[in-house]
Amino acid sequence: MNQLQAIVFDMDGLMVDSEPLSQQAWDEYLRPYGHKLTEEIVSSIIGLRADMSTPTIKAMFNLPEPVPVIIQKRAAIYSQIRASGVPTMPGLHELHTEIARRQIAWAVATSSPRHHAEEILQQLGLHNRCQAIAAGDEVTHGKPNPAIYLLAAERLGIPPKQCLALEDSGPGSLAAVRAGMTTIAIPNAQTKTADFSHAHHRYNSLHDMLANLDTFFGN
Template sequence: MNQLQAIIFDMDGLMVDSEPLSQQAWDEYLRPYGHQLTEEIVSNIIGLRADVSTPTIKELFNLPEPVPVIIEKRAAIYSQIRANGVPIMPGLHELHAEIARRQLTWGVATSSPRHHAQEILQQLGLLDRCQAIAAGGEVTHGKPQPDIYLLAAERLGIPPQNCLALEDSGPGSLAATRAGMTTIAIPNAQTQTADFSHVHHRYSSLHDVLANLDQFFD
């Protein structure tokens, strides 16, 4: 294994339990049309950028509004929901306390827009400590392509092969692996059945990452 020098976190579903809130936003948008997302639909779009997932949902439910309008309206609903606070994933603060103690370099690679990432990190009290953010709108190709992880590594100033990536979704973990990173999958309730055959390790929570940190960083 290459000497690891940094940790790159996915955000939604990994740092915060925001996937149910994201689904709630979709359901609120779809309610006037008499639709809601099924578990199968959620599992198919999880970890993808809005410009990839929205056309799928538009076609599935034959929605009349153009994709950009759907994205904008749903984003506004989601923003209102998030404003009430987002549940933190177990072990997040303990892990970050140890990252701070060891003075490890870390950043975020998220499919979400940059303002969303900054808002969440601010709520978590981690924005000032985050050393790089790579957001969905800043790359040509979203997850599962490696672009977003390559951008995060570039902004941290560390080669991708020297980065440890933490992911909860199939597309996200595939993106990190394709970028050449050591990848840990930490599935949540929505991603338990995803294909993680490409990852290097699979843990049940961020507590496990903390417990195994010596394995990755001296």
């Protein structure tokens, strides 16, 4: 296992607890129409890019506005909600302290747009440490297509097979596996019932990842 050279992080629901905020943005958009997302709907769209999840919600609630307008309006709401800060997932900063100490290369591969990723990394104080970002608006196909993970590896300059991917969603972990990365699923409250049978490992938190770093990167 010691051939691994880098870690590629998903962002939403893995580094930061942003999924409840994302759901809040949807609920605010849907309120005038008398709708809100159920747990079932949230589970079905987690990890997907906006252009993949929005048509589903539009059809489900028979929303009158075109998909691009819905995406734009909901993104503006989400941006306002995020501006006051996003909670970190347990163990994130401890893990990144150790990654920095060991000088392990790392990147972010997120379905969200690049400006969102940069904003979150700034808020976390990790922007200057992140060696590469691959975002949903930089690839033709979103997760579960492997394109985002392949782009992250390319920008790191490290082959996918030498990268360890950390993911909280089914589509995301499938994308990482398809890219050829060793993949660890770390489900959150919204994704704990997802199918992770394709993932190589499953941990409960980033604390578990920290405890197992030697397994993948040696001492």
